[in-house]
Amino acid sequence: xxxxxxxxxxxxxxxDKFHPAAVKQYREFLDxxxxxxxxxxxxxxxxxxxxxxxxxEDYQHSIKSLFEWLAxxxxxxxxxxxxxxxxxxxxxxxxxxxxxxxxxxQGKLYRQMVADAQNREHLDSRRRxxxxxxxxxxxxxxxxxxxxxxxTLKANLSKNTMPEFQTPVWLKSYxxxxxVKQLSGPxxxxxxAKTSIIVAAYKVTLxxxxxxxxxxxxxxWAYHLPAVQYQAVSPPLVSVKGHPLKxxxxxxxxxxxLATYIISVTxxxxxxxxxxxxxxxxxxQVQSSPxxxxxVYSGPAFWKYQDAFVTPLSLLALLAWGKAELPGVEVVNRDxxxxxxxxxxxxxxxxxxDDFIKFVxxxxxxxxxxxxxxxxxxxxxxxxxxxxxKLEKLKEPEAHAVVPGTTSEPESTGDPYMxxxxxxxxxxxxxxxxxxxxKFACEKHPHETLANKIxxxxxxxxx
Numbered sequence: 001x002x003x004x005x006x007x008x009x010x011x012x013x014x015x016d017k018f019h020p021a022a023v024k025q026y027r028e029f030l031d032x033x034x035x036x037x038x039x040x041x042x043x044x045x046x047x048x049x050x051x052x053x054x055x056x057e058d059y060q061h062s063i064k065s066l067f068e069w070l071a072x073x074x075x076x077x078x079x080x081x082x083x084x085x086x087x088x089x090x091x092x093x094x095x096x097x098x099x100x101x102x103x104x105x106q107g108k109l110y111r112q113m114v115a116d117a118q119n120r121e122h123l124d125s126r127r128r129x130x131x132x133x134x135x136x137x138x139x140x141x142x143x144x145x146x147x148x149x150x151x152t153l154k155a156n157l158s159k160n161t162m163p164e165f166q167t168p169v170w171l172k173s174y175x176x177x178x179x180v181k182q183l184s185g186p187x188x189x190x191x192x193a194k195t196s197i198i199v200a201a202y203k204v205t206l207x208x209x210x211x212x213x214x215x216x217x218x219x220x221w222a223y224h225l226p227a228v229q230y231q232a233v234s235p236p237l238v239s240v241k242g243h244p245l246k247x248x249x250x251x252x253x254x255x256x257x258l259a260t261y262i263i264s265v266t267x268x269x270x271x272x273x274x275x276x277x278x279x280x281x282x283x284x285q286v287q288s289s290p291x292x293x294x295x296v297y298s299g300p301a302f303w304k305y306q307d308a309f310v311t312p313l314s315l316l317a318l319l320a321w322g323k324a325e326l327p328g329v330e331v332v333n334r335d336x337x338x339x340x341x342x343x344x345x346x347x348x349x350x351x352x353x354d355d356f357i358k359f360v361x362x363x364x365x366x367x368x369x370x371x372x373x374x375x376x377x378x379x380x381x382x383x384x385x386x387x388x389x390k391l392e393k394l395k396e397p398e399a400h401a402v403v404p405g406t407t408s409e410p411e412s413t414g415d416p417y418m419x420x421x422x423x424x425x426x427x428x429x430x431x432x433x434x435x436x437x438x439k440f441a442c443e444k445h446p447h448e449t450l451a452n453k454i455x456x457x458x459x460x461x462x463x
Contacts, residue, residue: 008044041108058100113130156202160294165300185222226256229379232250251314262303329344339354370384419450437457
């Protein structure tokens with residue numbers, strides 16, 4: 001015997017057996033169905049008659065999900081059950097249930113219309129009206145799904161925030177060109193593989209017809225931070241006639257680098273145009289307006305180091321200590337904003353921009369060079385330790401008699417003049433310059449140590 005759907009679905013006097021919150025949810029669910037379908041007008045036999053096999057299976061699944069949920073919401077003798085929340089309502093389990101009942105109701109109405117119709121023309125007219133109305137209803141449902149999927153995409157995109165990557169205060173006054181004249185960056189497709197996955201994951205949430213009307217634009221932001229590496233630069237090897245070739249120790253230096261970090265930016269846009277929805281022979285147009293939907297950020301991610309230049313530690317010590325000169329370090333040219341230095345043991349002259357000089361002096365006003373570099377995360381502890389040790393050695397009194405790039409007391413061949421001459425040539429002097437400086441040092445200071453003679457020769461104004 002068939003039963004009306006309201007008898008099957010309504011709780012009636014049994015409502016007191018279930019959790020009050022569950023009863024409230026269930027009645028709200030039935031109220032939504034009643035807005036479209038008067039349940040007392042259709043029966044379970046009507047369901048079997050007007051639903052296809054697949055729709056009927058969906059109907060049975062929904063009924064099963066509802067009753068299983070209600071069974072879980074039954075109250076027990078334990079009074080604590082009222083203090084807890086009931087199980088979650090099976091939203092996905094009953095998805096489409098209302099539309100299935102609406103289809104049954106409409107099918108029954110249609111059958112009744114056919115039975116009451118007086119002629120085929122009347123039946124066709126009613127059928128066209130019904131299809132037009134169903135098309136309108138389904139189209140509106142489709143429009144609602146499109147708008148909902150678009151709102152969902154916007155909501156998901158709005159959760160993305162710009163990654164925090166602020167330029168340190170100590171660096172804000174200095175442009176990256178202080179270290180690298182020509183900045184470089186990755187190609188636009190550096191994040192292509194990763195970005196493609198991100199884009200696909202967001203667009204799949206859209207209603208299918210809308211996906212072709214949403215496009216993306218890519219670009220990136222680059223951030224630069226200076227860094228240093230310790231490096232001992234060996235002076236060129238020079239052979240002096242009558243003396244064997246000797247390997248000189250390297251000049252302690254810092255190699256400056258510029259670390260580049262990338263933040264990838266992906267913007268989602270809705271394109272202008274019309275989206276066509278065709279139902280029951282009727283075409284519906286939905287206008288798509290140009291609109292920025294949101295932004296996705298990736299990063300910051302390290303890209304690469306760009307080589308800048310190399311500075312001997314003795315030159316950096318001169319800047320950090322505020323000295324006008326140090327043994328083996330001299331200014332050979334000044335053409336604002338550039339200063340050219342010559343450092344003993346270093347094969348080339350070094351040009352430093354005023355901004356870089358100011359940078360070194362500013363960061364060492366209240367602390368040592370090694371601590372300044374470490375505090376600014378421009379090097380690791382081991383590198384800072386090397387810098388500290390080399391700076392301490394430069395501060396030792398006896399170190400002032402030692403030229404960077406030589407040993408603490410150069411090996412003597414027994415001929416002071418040739419020893420000084422050989423050392424100067426090894427430091428880049430021409431033979432003519434080395435001859436004059438060596439002769440001056442040996443004749444004017446014959447009793448000085450070899451290291452001091454070399455120091456005196458370096459101060460000779462012939463070069």
